[in-house]
Amino acid sequence: MTLALYGHPFSSYTWKALIPLYASETPFEFRAIGPDQPDNSAFVAASGPAGKFPVLRHDDNTVFEATTIIEYLHLNVVPDAGLIPADPHAALMARKMDRVFDNYVMGNMQDVVNEHLRNPEAPDADRTAEARARLTKAYDWLEHWLADHPPASGVTLVECAAAPALFYADWVLPIGDGRPRLADWRARLLALPAVSRCVEDARPFRAYFPLGAPDRD
Template identity: 60%
Template structure:
């Protein structure tokens, strides 16, 4: 039986796992989670305490949380040390950057989106300003980090986390021109085949983005 991934094509954390699966060329079945697929929703609801996707099913194993799923894929399905290296210090560095993108890029991006979901007409300006300021700090830090990171064609846990986080963060709070390394890397990531598949798969759902589709990417 092939792996099954339960999620939605417009979900950033679903992207995170999809990128790993595509890059590692792992066979899997995608299970859409929406109102039209209640059986898939039931699987997600049974997996974790807050019924959030993505969820991976591998036989009797049911895993939730995108980073955990990628750790599992690295151990059991991805070739070699592609996603996470076995050398402990190298793995620690990759896991640290995974948390940077989830907590300091995806987190404040989602905070802005949540405000528009809460009240699209009058979102809380102070909360949005605070989240945008956090994104500015993250962008500045990443610009410096990219001086030392070999931003090639590899797909590791870092790229799996970075691509969806930067894709949507730039929609919410555009990366400024004085962060050229980060702007170039975002474009580079979106050209990677495993990422491009996710970008294309999400296109039919762009009208649902609370702040509007910026008409690019």
Template identity: 60%
Template sequence: MPALYGHRFSSYTWKALIPLYANGTEFEFRDVDPGAPDGPANMDFVRKAHPAGKFPVLADGDATVIEATAIVEHLAVHHPGAAPLIPANPAEAAVARMMDRVFDNYVMGTAQLVVNAYIADAQNPDPEQLDLGRTGLLRAYRWLEGWLADHSLPPHVSLVTCAAAPALFYADWVERIPEDCPRVAALRAEILALPPVARCIDDARPYRHYFPLGAPDRD
């Protein structure tokens, strides 16, 4: 049985959990939270498995898979199900992988600039980093709004869903999706209502106090 090492509040752990839930794949979740019974031991495994000691990590038989995108790809090959994680058409698959990078790098990655500034100094976060993050998110939202006007995303649950769900969930906590991006806001609402995503949201509720900016009273 596959084992996923991660934390239920972690955006990239969500990215790996969503395809497992969507396809009903049997797996064991190995919590790295320090307060979990095996948390320290699970984190030791992660540190040995990943060059930067980051989670999630998937252990599946003889395979150890690091990086959430690679985990989704691995699951698509070795544990397929009803959810079309990777489009069968190569051209559509290329678009899915492109959008996966957009959500990881320019939505989640940009939001992380603000989060990291608060982690570094919660009382006096670096204003330059705050501006970079929030300005960058607005730029990413507006790019997505334009892209969604002319293109369609693969059916849920795909690699794009797995990347977009945690990215849009947490990014909107950092910088609200503006009114001039209704397609992006609608996509967020649509994805968060999907059962595999809603499960991640609910399982993460006990950890909301971890959010450095203070979790908003919504979602």
């Protein structure tokens, strides 16, 4: 079996695809994207309509989009790892939370980052304020949701989506002491060996974070 993941160690969506591979101890080759790896970059560019990473290559199959990669791993590589709950209703709820983290946490965080990338000297204040306001609403919703949904101890689709989203979102807008359940969950996620490995591998690239990476985590 030839299994390779194309991505960048500082990329949140690359983390999302790496976490299930690390957690399940699945052998694979990581193929980094960058100016020194033109072949890898060319492969990613040709793999999907947007040419974005991560991309999974498994024998003759090419899979893009981090959520789809996790679904593919569940079906074809590590079906016993528990990435998707066996109960159909629980699986539906996991997929719902995956969308919450991608669209309302990661998405709003990325909107702020994009404004700083677009104009580092003077990011649009209204757009960044609106994105942070949306992120605040997502935090508050998650804090309320956690009251009735204690975090799982293992790694499922939900943890794969939540860990990178909350890691970077807290850099853009700190979760703060007023959301103790969410702050505690973030800390527990970062302590998972698979997530901690992603954090450490990405550490050399923190200087590239456009808002300035905080001196923590």
